[in-house]
Amino acid sequence: xxxxxxxxxxxxxxxxxxxxxxxxxxxxxxxxxxxxxxxxxxxxxxxxxxxxxxxxxxxxxxxxxxxxxxxxxxxxxxxxxxxxxxxxxxxxxxxxxxxxxxxxxxxxxxxxxxxxxxxxxxxxxxxxxxxxxxxxxxxxxxxxxxxxxxxxxxxxxxxxxxxxxxxxxxxxxxxxxxxxxxxxxxxxxxxxxxxxxxxxxxxxxxxxxxxxxxxxxxxxxxxxxxxxxxxxxxxxxxxxxxxxxxxxxxxxxxxxxxxxxxxxxxxxxxxxxxxxxxxxxxxxxxxxxxxxx
Amino acid sequence: xxxxxxxxxxxxxxxxxxxxxxxxxxxxxxxxxxxxxxxxxxxxxxxxxxxxxxxxxxxxxxxxxxxxxxxxxxxxxxxxxxxxxxxxxxxxxxxxxxxxxxxxxxxxxxxxxxxxxxxxxxxxxxxxxxxxxxxxxxxxxxxxxxxxxxxxxxxxxxxxxxxxxxxxxxxxxxxxxxxxxxxxxxxxxxxxx
Numbered sequence: 001x002x003x004x005x006x007x008x009x010x011x012x013x014x015x016x017x018x019x020x021x022x023x024x025x026x027x028x029x030x031x032x033x034x035x036x037x038x039x040x041x042x043x044x045x046x047x048x049x050x051x052x053x054x055x056x057x058x059x060x061x062x063x064x065x066x067x068x069x070x071x072x073x074x075x076x077x078x079x080x081x082x083x084x085x086x087x088x089x090x091x092x093x094x095x096x097x098x099x100x101x102x103x104x105x106x107x108x109x110x111x112x113x114x115x116x117x118x119x120x121x122x123x124x125x126x127x128x129x130x131x132x133x134x135x136x137x138x139x140x141x142x143x144x145x146x147x148x149x150x151x152x153x154x155x156x157x158x159x160x161x162x163x164x165x166x167x168x169x170x171x172x173x174x175x176x177x178x179x180x181x182x183x184x185x186x187x188x189x190x191x192x193x194x195x196x197x198x199x200x201x202x203x204x205x206x207x208x209x210x211x212x213x214x215x216x217x218x219x220x221x222x223x224x225x226x227x228x229x230x231x232x233x234x235x236x237x238x239x240x241x242x243x244x245x246x247x248x249x250x251x252x253x254x255x256x257x258x259x260x261x262x263x264x265x266x267x268x269x270x271x272x273x274x275x276x277x278x279x280x281x282x283x284x285x286x287x288x289x290x291x292x293x
Numbered sequence: 294x295x296x297x298x299x300x301x302x303x304x305x306x307x308x309x310x311x312x313x314x315x316x317x318x319x320x321x322x323x324x325x326x327x328x329x330x331x332x333x334x335x336x337x338x339x340x341x342x343x344x345x346x347x348x349x350x351x352x353x354x355x356x357x358x359x360x361x362x363x364x365x366x367x368x369x370x371x372x373x374x375x376x377x378x379x380x381x382x383x384x385x386x387x388x389x390x391x392x393x394x395x396x397x398x399x400x401x402x403x404x405x406x407x408x409x410x411x412x413x414x415x416x417x418x419x420x421x422x423x424x425x426x427x428x429x430x431x432x433x434x435x436x437x438x439x440x441x442x443x444x445x446x447x448x449x450x451x452x453x454x455x456x457x458x459x460x461x462x463x464x465x466x467x468x469x470x471x472x473x474x475x476x477x478x479x480x481x482x483x484x485x486x
Contacts, residue, residue, distance in 0.1 A: 001408050001409075001410040002408055002409055002410070003405065003406065003407060003408045004405070005408075005409055007409055007424055007465055007466070008407045008408060008409055008424060008425075008426060011304075011407075011424050011426050011462060011465045012404055012407060012426050012427070014304040014307065014338075014465065015303055015304055015338050015339050015340070015371070015372070015426060015427075016339075016340075017302070017303060017304060017305065017306075017339070018300070018301070018302040018303060018305065018339070019302045019303075019339065019340060019343055034342060035342075035346075036346075037302075037342070037343045037346045037347060038343065039302055039339065039340040039343045040340070070403075074342065074398055074399060075340050075342060075343075076340075076404060076427065093405060096402075096403045096405060097403075098403055098404035098405075098427070099404065121405045122404055122405050123404065251343070251346075251347070252347075252350075255301050255302060255323075255347060256323065
């Protein structure tokens with residue numbers, strides 16, 4: 001019997017496909033998310049839009065939040081550690097959290113090195129803006145990738161940019177001749193072996209979700225069309241007028257993203273979605289996606 | 294012969310590939326009407342609460358009960374097994390309630406306890422590499438249910454006539470023998486009709 005193998009860790013992400021992973025801040029929200037059909041919850045002290053508003057250093061949440069959430073739901077519970085903060089990650093593993101997000105939403109603890117994730121039994125998800133970044137994280141042991149998008153903005157434009165970039169770079173690598181791959185690995189800053197895998201399979205070696213700016217059912221469906229395996233919704237649900245209805249609508253939109261009549265039906269009378277932020281109004285220092293490399 | 298994979302949430306692609314590798318035609322099932330086109334269906338792994346809620350919403354509960362009455366085979370893996378069970382520990386309601394067994398969810402623990410192991414299965418010549426992810430197990434089976442495999446004395450695969458259930462993920466390796474086993478079940482039951 002073996003635990004924590006790449007197959008077990010990546011397989012866990014495979015089971016999330018077609019699903020919606022929702023940010024929750026307490027047990028009550030976790031129960032609403034589970035009942036609405038979330039495939040997992042991300043337990044946090046504050047959602048990204050509040051972190052953005054509060055400013056200062058954002059760290060791993062108080063363990064009480066994760067423990068409370070784990071107690072009340074049977075779906076997987078994820079939690080965030082700061083980039084490079086392997087002690088926070090080890091604490092999350094010790095708590096029994098099911099998946100760790102080494103996340104740019106929190107203030108990075110290390111500006112040079114990400115966590116060496118391979119040695120953990122618990123799997124990791126990491127954000128990426130392009131293929132090179134995705135493969136670097138996978139090289140360190142990430143078992144799931146998500147777009148970085150621009151968290152807490154309710155603006156889908158960055159997630160779209162990152163997903164389109166990854167898909168187009170994957171297509172390019174797939175169509176290259178083998179003798180071009182080493183140079184491409186150098187240009188992308190990605191491990192050669194992983195570039196070779198992408199060349200042969202035409203896809204990332206792990207599941208790839210959309211995250212960072214998903215605010216409506218239509219946003220979720222758009223990301224599925226662009227090639228996402230599923231979606232993370234951060235501030236979008238519990239910052240909307242009617243979280244329960246909103247959560248259910250996003251779950252249905254993710255499953256039936258090509259059924260436009262259904263998308264119309266679930267989008268009706270949802271109330272006000274979270275207030276969005278235009279990305280160009282954000283100072284470069286306020287852009288979370290620039291964190292990590 | 295056409296085998297469907299219920300595609301509401303979870304690991305759908307992996308099952309499609311295994312069915313094709315085992316030599317049958319695989320179809321993505323998104324609406325309950327599509328069940329009329331297929332001879333057997335796989336309910337994949339994923340989150341049982343998510344899939345269960347969507348099945349109810351889109352009329353799959355009635356449709357698959359009818360499907361099963363026609364003795365068309367159904368194979369549930371992991372979450373799919375929970376959805377097939379007559380009784381789920383700690384829950385007052387079941388989902389499809391077709392298979393006479395009581396299942397416990399997340400029975401091996403959380404993700405850090407997830408594992409893979411070589412598993413002997415009745416009907417397969419040599420052990421199968423079985424991947425258990427936050428896996429359920431079968432606590433009890435009714436008299437009409439045949440136990441196909443046990444791990445450390447716990448039931449992890451079973452069959453009741455045209456219904457097949459596994460706690461683990463046979464779709465996460467390249468070994469498609471359990472899918473071939475299911476396809477043979479589908480063949481047998483379509484001949485009976």
